Amino acid sequence: MSMPLPLFGHGIVCLLAGALCALAQPSFAADARDSADKAATEWINLQVESARLKTDWQRQREVLESLASATEERAKSLEEKRDLTKARTAHEREQIEALQAKNRSAAADLKATEARLRVLVSKLAVIRPMLPPRLSDALEMSYRSLAESNLPTSERMQVAMTVLNRCAEFDHLVTVGQDKLNLDGEPPNKYFEVIYWGLSRGYAIDREARKAWLGMPAGERWAWQAQPGAYDHIVQLMAIAQDKNEPDFISVPAAVRRSVNAASGGAR
Numbered sequence: 590m591s592m593p594l595p596l597f598g599h600g601i602v603c604l605l606a607g608a609l610c611a612l613a614q615p616s617f618a619a620d621a622r623d624s625a626d627k628a629a630t631e632w633i634n635l636q637v638e639s640a641r642l643k644t645d646w647q648r649q650r651e652v653l654e655s656l657a658s659a660t661e662e663r664a665k666s667l668e669e670k671r672d673l674t675k676a677r678t679a680h681e682r683e684q685i686e687a688l689q690a691k692n693r694s695a696a697a698d699l700k701a702t703e704a705r706l707r708v709l710v711s712k713l714a715v716i717r718p719m720l721p722p723r724l725s726d727a728l729e730m731s732y733r734s735l736a737e738s739n740l741p742t743s744e745r746m747q748v749a750m751t752v753l754n755r756c757a758e759f760d761h762l763v764t765v766g767q768d769k770l771n772l773d774g775e776p777p778n779k780y781f782e783v784i785y786w787g788l789s790r791g792y793a794i795d796r797e798a799r800k801a802w803l804g805m806p807a808g809e810r811w812a813w814q815a816q817p818g819a820y821d822h823i824v825q826l827m828a829i830a831q832d833k834n835e836p837d838f839i840s841v842p843a844a845v846r847r848s849v850n851a852a853s854g855g856a857r
Contacts, residue, residue: 703742706749710735713752719806721785723768724759728752760787765830768793772802772813784827790843792816792823803842816842 675682717725717732734740734748764785769778770793781802785791791804793813801820802813816823819842826841828834 699742702746706742706746709749710745713749715809718810720756721759721764721788721791721804721811722770723764723766723783723785724755724788725811726768728755731755756788759785760789762787763830765827770813773815782827784823784830792819792826792841794820794823794827796824803844805844 713735714732717728720728731748731752735745735752740748762785764783766783767780768783770781770783771777772779772781772793775795781793781795783791783793783804789805793802793804794800799820801816801823803816803819804811804813806812822839822841825834825837826839829836829839
């Protein structure tokens with residue numbers, strides 16, 4: 590015989606479920622309170638940190654503004670000093686600029702002078718073989734100096750002027766003496782009595798052989814030409830030049846170069 594289940598069994602199940610819910614509700618509430626407390630703490634911390642940062646920013650801003658103001662004042666003071674220094678040194682700066690301009694002009698003049706000096710030295714080298722042998726030998730050291738590539742410009746100019754002055758001086762003199770010459774048909778490096786009439790011509794004699802020569806620039810060199818029959822006249826000329834004879838008119842051989850005028854077609 591079956592017996593029906595008591596009705597109170599279902600009620601017991603409900604009571605148990607309610608009891609479990611009642612036990613779980615305090616734990617859930619505690620978790621919610623913890624989350625709320627944590628969020629509140631974080632919010633408070635954020636507010637405190639924000640306030641601290643704001644306070645620090647205000648303090649640093651005041652310092653930065655103060656530094657910026659001091660920097661502006663210093664910059665203004667330096668500008669005033671600069672303007673005052675410019676005003677005080679204006680005359681000196683004008684003098685410096687004028688000196689710099691003079692230096693630039695002097696450098697340009699020096700460059701032009703060096704160019705002209707190179708041309709002059711090259712011309713002096715060209716004319717040396719056409720000089721009288723006595724003068725050419727006397728200028729040997731000067732020409733050696735001009736040939737040095739490392740010679741300063743000032744010294745090179747001085748040497749070049751020395752050569753020019755010696756040539757000009759020699760051209761205004763009648764020079765008598767003995768020179769070692771190399772003449773055609775004669776032993777090399779033989780001494781001859783010579784007399785030079787400036788730079789234009791010279792005469793040489795050999796008293797033992799009673800020979801005479803006429804020397805003068807010919808082409809690009811100084812050349813000697815034998816002068817048969819002129820010996821006595823040249824000896825007399827040398828005696829007058831050495832004050833051994835009374836002054837007199839002497840006929841000696843001489844050559845005059847002629848140049849042709851291309852415009853007129855005539856000779857002079």
